[in-house]
Amino acid sequence: MQEAIYHPPSFRLRRVYARLRSKAFAKPLIFADVLQHTLAVFVKQPVTLLTCALVCFASGALLGTLIYALWNLVVFVRNDNYFTAVPTALAAQWFVQAAIGAFTFLVGRGAVTWITLRTAADQPISLGAAFQAALRKWRPLLVSSVIYGALITVGIAGLTWLLRELRMDTSNFRWMRNDPNSVLNMVVVRALGALPPEPGSPLSELYAQVRFGLSRQGGAAYVVSTAQTPWHGLPPVLVLTGITSALLLVLTETMLCMRNAIIMRAHDDAATGWLRATLVLAGQQFGRVLCWRWASRLIIVALLTTFVVLPTSFQQGVGVSLMIRTVRAYWPYALNTAVYSLAAALVGAVVFAFNTVFDAQMLLTLNATRGTNKDV
Numbered sequence: 621m622q623e624a625i626y627h628p629p630s631f632r633l634r635r636v637y638a639r640l641r642s643k644a645f646a647k648p649l650i651f652a653d654v655l656q657h658t659l660a661v662f663v664k665q666p667v668t669l670l671t672c673a674l675v676c677f678a679s680g681a682l683l684g685t686l687i688y689a690l691w692n693l694v695v696f697v698r699n700d701n702y703f704t705a706v707p708t709a710l711a712a713q714w715f716v717q718a719a720i721g722a723f724t725f726l727v728g729r730g731a732v733t734w735i736t737l738r739t740a741a742d743q744p745i746s747l748g749a750a751f752q753a754a755l756r757k758w759r760p761l762l763v764s765s766v767i768y769g770a771l772i773t774v775g776i777a778g779l780t781w782l783l784r785e786l787r788m789d790t791s792n793f794r795w796m797r798n799d800p801n802s803v804l805n806m807v808v809v810r811a812l813g814a815l816p817p818e819p820g821s822p823l824s825e826l827y828a829q830v831r832f833g834l835s836r837q838g839g840a841a842y843v844v845s846t847a848q849t850p851w852h853g854l855p856p857v858l859v860l861t862g863i864t865s866a867l868l869l870v871l872t873e874t875m876l877c878m879r880n881a882i883i884m885r886a887h888d889d890a891a892t893g894w895l896r897a898t899l900v901l902a903g904q905q906f907g908r909v910l911c912w913r914w915a916s917r918l919i920i921v922a923l924l925t926t927f928v929v930l931p932t933s934f935q936q937g938v939g940v941s942l943m944i945r946t947v948r949a950y951w952p953y954a955l956n957t958a959v960y961s962l963a964a965a966l967v968g969a970v971v972f973a974f975n976t977v978f979d980a981q982m983l984l985t986l987n988a989t990r991g992t993n994k995d996v
Contacts, residue, residue: 651912654985658978661739668735668747673973674966676728680720680821681965684713689958696951706954710832713961714825721821730754730761732973733880736980753884759891760883767895768879769819771872773827776816778865782858784834788812791831803937810933811925815917817873818972873917874910875902880976881983905986916978920971928967932960 662669691709731750738745754761783789788809818824876898883894902909936956943952 651915654912654978654981655916657740657981657985658974661736661977661981662974664739665735665745668745668750669732669973669977670970671747672728672731672735672750673969676724676731676969677972678965678969679724680717681968682962683720684715684717685958685961685965687716688713688961689955692951692954692958696954703950707832711829714829718822718825721825725821726758726761726765727751727754728972729765729880729976730757730884732976733884733980736977737881737884737984740981740984757883757886757889759889760886760894761880763891764876764879764883764894765820768872768876769823771868771876772817772819773823775865775869775872776819776827778861779816779869780831782854782862782865783812785854785858789831791835793835798938798941803933806933806937807925807930810929811921814921814924814929816869817917870910870914874906874913875899877909877913877979878902878983881980884980885983901983901986908986909982912982913979916975920974924967924971928963932963936960 688709691712692705695705695709731747731754734750734753735745780789780791784791790806790809790813793806793809819827878901879894879898882897882901886894886897940952940956944950
């Protein structure tokens with residue numbers, strides 16, 4: 621029988637110290653690493669990723685905006701009433717976007733995630749193969765999109781209810797007045813509107829239609845006195861609904877942000893097999909995922925506010941107002957709306973692709989930390 625080897629206490633203490641020292645000096649996981657890996661994917665696959673984003677995330681919006689512009693052009697040529705034509709033109713635009721986006725967004729999420737995972741593994745990539753991989757996973761992608769989109773829509777609806785009463789939602793305004801306070805107010809309102817995550821097409825178009833209806837019913841009264849924001853005296857149920865909705869948005873985005881990556885890594889095509897794995901991983905790493913995901917969103921919102929929202933709001937508040945008074949017609953407003961929608965579609969496609977790549981990189985980073993090659 622082999623005798624046990626005796627180690628003196630000093631030896632055991634040195635071994636424990638060595639383990640603690642190796643962990644202390646090991647490279648920690650930080651947000652900058654995930655962000656760097658995300659940008660590296662765009663550097664390695666710029667054409668494939670941007671083409672996929674343009675086809676899947678921008679095609680519906682681009683076509684819908686062109687329909688909106690042509691519709692208004694016909695109205696102006698016929699000298700019809702501009703104000704009666706806009707609701708119909710926007711409804712047609714949103715219907716086209718929803719009909720196309722319901723399919724393309726589903727495929728785009730899976731395709732961009734597949735490209736990210738293959739890039740990280742240094743495997744060959746083609747756009748056709750990415751679309752085929754996404755189509756094979758259409759069932760879990762559809763179920764995940766419905767669950768995520770429904771929760772995000774409920775959260776945004778409750779938050780919008782509170783923001784409307786505070787006059788800090790875009791549905792409170794028909795257009796901006798030509799003064800610095802109005803422009804600055806719209807910049808803040810649009811920045812707040814960009815912070816919550818999008819539910820994705822077609823729910824995004826449904827939400828836009830509801831907000832447009834709200835702006836026509838109650839927005840005119842609010843825009844008269846935007847400086848008198850009713851911060852005090854809000855009903856408790858309204859405040860509670862707004863806070864609960866904000867928490868729902870944060871929790872949903874944190875717990876389900878890696879769903880696409882888990883679906884595309886799974887070996888089976890079960891419609892709900894991804895849910896448990898997603899919740900378990902996000903729950904185990906909740907603090908880290910929460911900080912990483914929302915830090916990424918804050919950076920994107922800051923960039924959009926600085927380089928898109930601020931100059932656009934200034935141009936709309938000053939330039940468009942001046943053109944309308946000069947030509948004594950409202951066609952500059954419709955033209956500006958169409959141009960703004962086209963630019964927003966292109967920028968939004970890149971942002972949506974970036975978020976999808978970032979979520980996949982989070983999964984890869986967390987799995988590497990846990991030392992596992994499993995599909996969770």
